[in-house]
Amino acid sequence: xxxxxxxxxxxxxxxxxxxxxxxxxxxxxxxxxxxxxxxxxxxxxxxxxxxxxxxxxxxxxxxxxxxxxxxxxxxxxxxxxxxxxxxxxxxxxxxxxxxxxxxxxxxxxxxxxxxxxxxxxxxxxxxxxxxxxxxxxxxxxxxxxxxxxxxxxxxxxxxxxxxxxxxxxxxxxxxxxxxxxxxxxxxxxxxxxxxxxxxxxxxxxxxxxxxxxxxxxxxxxxxxxxxxxxxxxxxxxxxxxxxxxxxxxxxxxxxxxxxxxxxxxxxxxxxxxxxxxxxxx
Ligand SMILES: [Zn+2]
Numbered sequence: 001x002x003x004x005x006x007x008x009x010x011x012x013x014x015x016x017x018x019x020x021x022x023x024x025x026x027x028x029x030x031x032x033x034x035x036x037x038x039x040x041x042x043x044x045x046x047x048x049x050x051x052x053x054x055x056x057x058x059x060x061x062x063x064x065x066x067x068x069x070x071x072x073x074x075x076x077x078x079x080x081x082x083x084x085x086x087x088x089x090x091x092x093x094x095x096x097x098x099x100x101x102x103x104x105x106x107x108x109x110x111x112x113x114x115x116x117x118x119x120x121x122x123x124x125x126x127x128x129x130x131x132x133x134x135x136x137x138x139x140x141x142x143x144x145x146x147x148x149x150x151x152x153x154x155x156x157x158x159x160x161x162x163x164x165x166x167x168x169x170x171x172x173x174x175x176x177x178x179x180x181x182x183x184x185x186x187x188x189x190x191x192x193x194x195x196x197x198x199x200x201x202x203x204x205x206x207x208x209x210x211x212x213x214x215x216x217x218x219x220x221x222x223x224x225x226x227x228x229x230x231x232x233x234x235x236x237x238x239x240x241x242x243x244x245x246x247x248x249x250x251x252x253x254x255x256x257x258x259x260x261x262x263x264x265x266x267x268x269x270x271x272x273x274x275x276x277x278x279x280x281x
Contacts, residue, residue, distance in 0.1 A: 003054040005064040017107035021062035022249055025099065026050040027069040027124070029117040032081030034166035034218025035186035037174055039083030041166065042281055043070035046116040048177050049144050049237055053114075056242040061249045069099070074119050077209040081217040089123060096127040104135050112140040112245070118165065118281045122205070140248060144237045145169065145280045147244060151236035155229050158221040160196040164208060164280055167193070167220015169233055176230025189221040 002008065005023065008016065028043030038044070047068040054063045071085045073092040078084050087095065096113070103111055113124055121143060128139040145152060152169055153159070162168035174182050195201055195212040208219060 003051070003058055003063060003065055005066045008064070013106065016062060016064060019062040020110065021064050021108065022110045022112065022245065023064055023066060023103055023108050024050045024054060025066045025069065025103075025111060025113045027072060027096070027113055027115045027117065027120060029072040029074060029085075029119070030070055031074045031078050031084040031086070031117075032217035033170070034191070034216045034222065035188065036183040036222055037166050037171060037218075038181050040070065041170065041174060042117040043068055044178065045144075045170070045173055045281075046114055049116070049234070049241070050114045052234075052238045053241045053245065056238055057245050057249075060246060063245070066099070066103075069095070072117055072120055073123060074117075075207055075209050077207075077214075078119075078217070092120075092123055093127060093130075096124065097130050100127065100131050100139060101134070104131070104137050109137055110140075110249070111137070112142055112248075114241075115141065115143050116145075116281045118143075118208075142241070142244070143280065144241055148233075148237045148240040151240060152233050155232050155236070157224045158192075160202075161193045162189075162221030162224050164193050164196075164219040165214075166218035167222055168224045168229070170220075170281065171222040171225035172227070172230035172233055174230070175225055175227040176234055179227060187223045187225075188216060189223050191216050191218045192221050193219045 005013065026046035026049070028040070028046035030039050030043060032039055033041045050065050050068075054065045057063055071087055073089050074084050074086050079086060100111055100113075113127075115121065115124055121141070124141040128141050132138050156162060156168050158168050163170075171182065171187070191214050193208070193212065195208065198211075201211070212219070
């Protein structure tokens with residue numbers, strides 16, 4: 001049976017609402033990704049990750065994936081490179097609020113946004129606030145590379161200096177999932193993320209684009225990427241994400257949902273620190 005909302009009839013979607021189906025909304029962007037990756041990398045990864053997660057959990061819980069939101073907001077700096085199909089921030093906020101409102105008005109209550117584009121994290125949190133104030137429905141704003149950060153970091157050779165945007169992890173994922181789309185003869189580490197050594201990097205929000213000039217439209221060390229690393233990273237992401245969904249899915253969601261079980265959230269998660277302010281993807 002299809003896991004894609006757009007392939008359903010309205011009668012099937014009515015049943016999906018009655019079953020309290022979880023909706024996954026992949027959100028990417030089309031923008032430059034260095035000399036070696038296609039401009040649709042974020043949208044491609046959002047879709048690949050979300051589809052696989054849905055397959056993994058579908059035996060245990062009802063889940064549907066919406067079409068991928070492939071265009072969004074990029075900081076103006078990124079428009080230096082051709083290929084950025086950009087929305088103004090206001091347009092992106094309105095787009096996401098309207099899409100989520102549509103899902104809620106047809107009856108869905110548990111919606112997770114799966115974002116692979118670093119510039120979107122703060123914006124999507126604003127959307128979640130607006131939706132909660134409007135409907136009492138609390139969206140889950142999720143970034144696969146943050147949800148599986150610990151696992152991903154354990155596979156990386158170059159650490160944070162090699163990551164961020166079209167670097168080691170993103171290029172590895174593309175080598176694994178879409179090897180033919182990676183221009184291997186164009187790999188360069190000229191945009192290694194030197195700023196990652198700064199003691200305040202990731203602890204305050206200052207856009208990476210404003211801290212270090214990029215030459216190729218990338219940040220990181222893509223020469224360290226391999227398809228095998230990509231496989232491990234992909235599998236870690238989708239398995240941790242599936243765990244999250246199963247955990248979240250046990251609750252009745254909002255509004256009127258039960259309280260989260262004891263120990264959920266920051267408590268017992270090993271750290272009381274909030275997510276570092278950092279852009280990835
Ligand atoms: Zn990206």
